[in-house]
Amino acid sequence: xxxxxxxxxxxxxxxxxxxxxxxxxxxxxxxxxxxxxxxxxxxxxxxxxxxxxxxxxxxxxxxxxxxxxxxxxxxxxxxxxxxxxxxxxxxxxxxxxxxxxxxxxxxxxxxxxxxxxxxxxxxxxxxxxxxxxxxxxxxxxxxxxxxxxxxxxxxxxxxxxxxxxxxxxxxxxxxxxxxxxxxxxxxxxxxxxxxxxxxxxxxxxxxxxxxxxxxxxxxxxxxxxxxxxxxxxxxxxxxxxxxxxxxxxxxxxxxxxxxxxxxxxxxxxxxxxxxxxxxxxxxxxxxxxxxxxxxxxxxxxxxxxxxxxxxxxxxxxxxxxxxxxxxxxxxxxxxxxxxxxxxxxxxxxxxxxxxxxxxxxxxxxxxxxxxxxxxxxxxxxxxxxxxxxxxxxxxxxxxxxxxxxxxxxxxxxxxxxxxxxxxxxxxxxxxxxxxxxxxxxxxxxxxxxxxxxxxxxxxxxxxxxxxxxxxx
Ligand code: ARG
Numbered sequence: 001x002x003x004x005x006x007x008x009x010x011x012x013x014x015x016x017x018x019x020x021x022x023x024x025x026x027x028x029x030x031x032x033x034x035x036x037x038x039x040x041x042x043x044x045x046x047x048x049x050x051x052x053x054x055x056x057x058x059x060x061x062x063x064x065x066x067x068x069x070x071x072x073x074x075x076x077x078x079x080x081x082x083x084x085x086x087x088x089x090x091x092x093x094x095x096x097x098x099x100x101x102x103x104x105x106x107x108x109x110x111x112x113x114x115x116x117x118x119x120x121x122x123x124x125x126x127x128x129x130x131x132x133x134x135x136x137x138x139x140x141x142x143x144x145x146x147x148x149x150x151x152x153x154x155x156x157x158x159x160x161x162x163x164x165x166x167x168x169x170x171x172x173x174x175x176x177x178x179x180x181x182x183x184x185x186x187x188x189x190x191x192x193x194x195x196x197x198x199x200x201x202x203x204x205x206x207x208x209x210x211x212x213x214x215x216x217x218x219x220x221x222x223x224x225x226x227x228x229x230x231x232x233x234x235x236x237x238x239x240x241x242x243x244x245x246x247x248x249x250x251x252x253x254x255x256x257x258x259x260x261x262x263x264x265x266x267x268x269x270x271x272x273x274x275x276x277x278x279x280x281x282x283x284x285x286x287x288x289x290x291x292x293x294x295x296x297x298x299x300x301x302x303x304x305x306x307x308x309x310x311x312x313x314x315x316x317x318x319x320x321x322x323x324x325x326x327x328x329x330x331x332x333x334x335x336x337x338x339x340x341x342x343x344x345x346x347x348x349x350x351x352x353x354x355x356x357x358x359x360x361x362x363x364x365x366x367x368x369x370x371x372x373x374x375x376x377x378x379x380x381x382x383x384x385x386x387x388x389x390x391x392x393x394x395x396x397x398x399x400x401x402x403x404x405x406x407x408x409x410x411x412x413x414x415x416x417x418x419x420x421x422x423x424x425x426x427x428x429x430x431x432x433x434x435x436x437x438x439x440x441x442x443x444x445x446x447x448x449x450x451x452x453x454x455x456x457x458x459x460x461x462x463x464x465x466x467x468x469x470x471x472x
Pocket of ligand 1: 124333
C-alpha cells in the first residue's frame with residue numbers, strides 16, 4: 001500500500017479486545033505501527049511473567065482473587081513462558097506490547113479467569129516493574145563482564161610489571177612507566193565503573209508494582225509481599241513517582257556511557273600501539289581482520305568498534321534524558337521509547353566488554369619496542385631535574401632551567417640525555433657530578449618512582465596483587 005493510502009487507511013481490525021470496550025472501530029494501520037512496542041519489549045517476557053506470578057500469588061493471599069482462579073492463572077502463565085522459551089509463541093503487533101500479548105494468550109489458554117490477573121495493577125506499574133527487574137540483571141551481567149576484563153588486565157600487569165614503556169601526556173613522551181602500571185590504570189577505572197553499576201542496581205531495586213495506573217488502588221494489596229517475592233528491597237513509596245520515573249534507567253545508561261568511554265580510550269590505545277610506527281603490542285588473529293585488497297593488513301576492527309560503540313551508549317543516555325525532560329507527571333507514552341535506548345546500550349556495553357576482554361587476554365606485548373621508545377624524547381629529564389634538587393641542592397625551578405639547557409644540548413648533538421659526556425654537562429652547570437649518570441637511564445627512573453600509586457615495578461606487582469584481592 002502506498003504511504004498516503006496507508007496513512008488514511010482504517011484497519012478492518014476489530015477494537016482492541018483488552019481495552020476496546022468504548023471503541024466502535026479498530027486503529028488505523030499507522031496507529032498500530034506507531035503504538036506497538038512488541039518488537040522491542042518482547043525482551044521483557046521473563047520479567048513480565050515473573051511479575052505477574054508474584055502479583056497473582058499476592059492477590060490470592062489477600063483474598064482478592066479466589067485460590068482456584070489464581071492457580072489456573074499461575075499454571076497458564078507458566079505455560080505461556082514455556083511457549084515463549086521454545087519459540088512457539090506468536091507475538092502479535094495488534095496486541096501492542098508484551099503485557100497484552102501475554103495476557104491475551106493466557107485468556108486463550110484458561111479462558112475467563114485470565115481477566116482477573118490485571119486486578120489492582122496497570123500496565124504503567126507493570127512495565128516499570130519489568131524494566132527494573134531487567135535492569136537489575138543487566139547490572140549484574142555488566143559487573144561480571146567488567147570483572148573478566150579486569151582479570152585479563154591484571155594478568156598482563158603481572159606479566160609486565162617491569163616492562164618499560166614511554167608514559168605520555170599530550171601523547172608526547174613524558175616519563176618512562178611500566179606497561180603493567182598502564183594496564184592497572186584501566187583496572188582502577190573499571191573498578192569505579194563496577195561501583196556505578198552497583199549503585200544503579202541498588203537505588204533501582206524498589207518495586208513499582210501496585211502503584212497501579214498512577215494513584216494506587218482501592219484493593220487491599222500487599223506491595224511489600226510482591227516486592228519481596230521479586231527480590232526488591234521494598235516497594236517504592238509514591239505511586240506517581242513509581243509510574244513516572246525512569247531515573248533508574250538513566251543511571252544504568254550513565255554507567256554504560258562512562259564505562260564505554262573508558263573502553264573507548266583503551267581501544268584507541270590499542271589502535272595506536274598496534275600501528276607499526278609504535279609496534280608496542282600485537283593483537284591475535286582472533287581479534288583482527290584482514291583486508292580484501294591489501295594482503296599485508298591486520299586491522300584492529302574490534303578495537304575500533306568498541307571505540308565507536310561509545311556513541312551508542314551516550315546516545316542512549318541522551319535519548320532517554322530527552323524523552324523524560326519536560327514530561328509532566330505521570331506516565332506518558334513517550335516513555336515507551338525508553339526501551340530501545342536501554343536495550344541498545346546494554347547490548348553495546350556487553351559486546352564491547354566481551355571484545356575488549358578477548359583482545360586484552362590475547363594481546364602480546366613487545367617489550368623491546370616499548371623500551372626503545374621509552375628512552376626517546378628525553379623522557380628522563382624530570383629525573384635529572386629531581387637529582388639536581390636532591391643531590392646538588394638547587395631549587396626545583398632552577399633545576400628545571402638547567403635541565404632544559406641540557407636537553408637542548410642533547411638535541412643539538414642529536415643524542416639522548418644518558419649519552420651526554422659529563423664534561424659537556426658540567427660546562428652548563430658545575431654542580432653536576434658523575435653521580436648524575438645513575439638517574440639518566442629509564443630503569444633507574446622507573447625503579448625510583450616508589451611513591452604510593454607510582455610506577456616502580458615492585459609497586460606495580462604489589463598493586464596487581466591488591467587488585468586481585470579487591471576485584472577478582
Ligand atoms: N508498552 C508500554 C510501555 O512500554 C506499556 C505501558 C502502557 N501504558 C499505557 N497506559 N498505555 O511504556
